Amino acid sequence: MTIKIRIVKRLIxxxxxxxxxAVACDESTHYKISGRISNAEGKYVxxxxxxxASSENIDSVKINKKGEFSFDxxxxxxxxxxxxxxxxxxxxxxxxxxxxxKVAGDAVNFSRDYLVEGSEGSALVQELNxxxxxxxxxxxxxxxxxxxxxxxxxxxxxxxxxxxxxxEIVETQMEYSKEFVxxxxxxMASVLALYQKFDNDNFVIQDLQSLKTAASAxxxxxxxxxHVKALYANxxxxxxxxxxxxxxxxIQEQGQNSPxxxxxxxxxxxxxxxxxxxxxxxxxxxxxxxRGSRIMNPVLVELYNKYRRKGFEIYQVSVDENRYEWLDAIxxxxxxxxxxxxxxxxxxxxxxxxxxxxxxxxxxxxKGAIVAKGIKGPALDKILNEVLN
Numbered sequence: 001m002t003i004k005i006r007i008v009k010r011l012i013x014x015x016x017x018x019x020x021x022a023v024a025c026d027e028s029t030h031y032k033i034s035g036r037i038s039n040a041e042g043k044y045v046x047x048x049x050x051x052x053a054s055s056e057n058i059d060s061v062k063i064n065k066k067g068e069f070s071f072d073x074x075x076x077x078x079x080x081x082x083x084x085x086x087x088x089x090x091x092x093x094x095x096x097x098x099x100x101x102k103v104a105g106d107a108v109n110f111s112r113d114y115l116v117e118g119s120e121g122s123a124l125v126q127e128l129n130x131x132x133x134x135x136x137x138x139x140x141x142x143x144x145x146x147x148x149x150x151x152x153x154x155x156x157x158x159x160x161x162x163x164x165x166x167x168e169i170v171e172t173q174m175e176y177s178k179e180f181v182x183x184x185x186x187x188m189a190s191v192l193a194l195y196q197k198f199d200n201d202n203f204v205i206q207d208l209q210s211l212k213t214a215a216s217a218x219x220x221x222x223x224x225x226x227h228v229k230a231l232y233a234n235x236x237x238x239x240x241x242x243x244x245x246x247x248x249x250x251i252q253e254q255g256q257n258s259p260x261x262x263x264x265x266x267x268x269x270x271x272x273x274x275x276x277x278x279x280x281x282x283x284x285x286x287x288x289x290x291r292g293s294r295i296m297n298p299v300l301v302e303l304y305n306k307y308r309r310k311g312f313e314i315y316q317v318s319v320d321e322n323r324y325e326w327l328d329a330i331x332x333x334x335x336x337x338x339x340x341x342x343x344x345x346x347x348x349x350x351x352x353x354x355x356x357x358x359x360x361x362x363x364x365x366x367k368g369a370i371v372a373k374g375i376k377g378p379a380l381d382k383i384l385n386e387v388l389n
Contacts, residue, residue, distance in 0.1 A: 031095050033083065034070040035103030037063060037110060040085060047071045050080035050092070052230055077222050078121050078188040085110055092129065094121030094189055124189035128180065132196055132204065135173040139198070142166045174204055181210045185217035191227050208242060211235045240356075258283070258368045259352040263317065263340035266327055271340055274368060276313050280387060282380070283362040284316045285346075285355045288329035293359040297333040299377040303384065304337055310388040311366075313337060319345050319358065
């Protein structure tokens with residue numbers, strides 16, 4: 001009998017433990033947003049989740065006679081919400097799982113003046129929005145002065161003074177926002193900071209390093225967030241555009257269309273790309289270990305045999321680090337043109353020409369000007385046929 005009682009007791013404790021664990025797990029993702037809004041008794045307050053390009057209504061409740069309201073729900077990561085009295089009277093919250101958020105305000109100026117507690121992200125969002133709001137107010141004040149004093153005899157001297165003040169206000173806001181991202185790289189509030197605007201055309205933060213910092217940090221913490229995914233993708237795009245711009249700048253500074261390359265061939269003889277001027281040159285980046293490069297080689301062999309007597313040459317840059325594999329591939333694929341590589345990745349040439357994938361190529365004319373890039377077999381055949389026949 002005693003044994004049975006012990007077994008029953010253990011079972012009861014086990015069930016209680018499981019139930020407690022289940023509740024704890026549920027509470028770990030369960031948030032609550034509650035508060036009091038004066039002068040809004042009997043009206044509805046709405047909770048919308050802020051998406052990338054729109055918002056989606058999650059819930060709505062009627063504010064009681066005391067001005068009180070309450071929402072609850074579940075999130076697995078920090079989520080942006082709009083707490084709305086109307087389409088133009090709302091605040092932005094950044095709510096994490098298990099947060100107990102309390103909001104207080106007055107319906108008359110709810111969007112401009114409210115208190116928020118129990119949510120670090122929401123407090124940071126409020127800080128960001130209020131700081132930018134004050135900045136915009138200062139900017140608008142100076143714009144108004146321009147309008148009021150445009151016909152004043154001393155307007156030009158006043159304009160110079162106001163323009164300087166205006167630029168200082170803008171610069172102060174930009175520095176504040178960049179510093180905010182630096183201080184809070186792992187907070188989703190930084191996403192808001194990065195996408196704030198002075199107006200429809202001008203972002204507050206125009207510093208790519210701030211984007212890189214936040215995108216990298218947030219992607220490691222919240223890779224499934226649609227806001228983080230969009231930020232990361234946009235940052236990668238801007239990085240690529242920056243690299244492209246640097247290549248063009250390098251080309252302009254060098255006073256030529258194609259930066260010089262000087263690398264050793266299989267015999268150790270250094271051969272310059274510019275030594276092939278006077279011919280149409282395919283500058284081809286490849287690797288003996290890259291399947292795509294090896295598939296492309298027979299196509300190049302065919303085109304080389306077809307056009308080499310008409311003024312066509314290939315300058316092939318290897319990014320390999322294994323000399324044996326490089327030489328073996330040259331022999332196996334029967335590559336008779338200029339092949340160079342430093343067996344250290346030919347890094348400088350790769351950077352100068354912004355090579356992101358393999359194989360990749362540029363077609364240069366007789367003067368070394370780039371006339372095409374990233375061209376495949378049929379397209380290359382067509383171009384060479386047009387210029388060499």
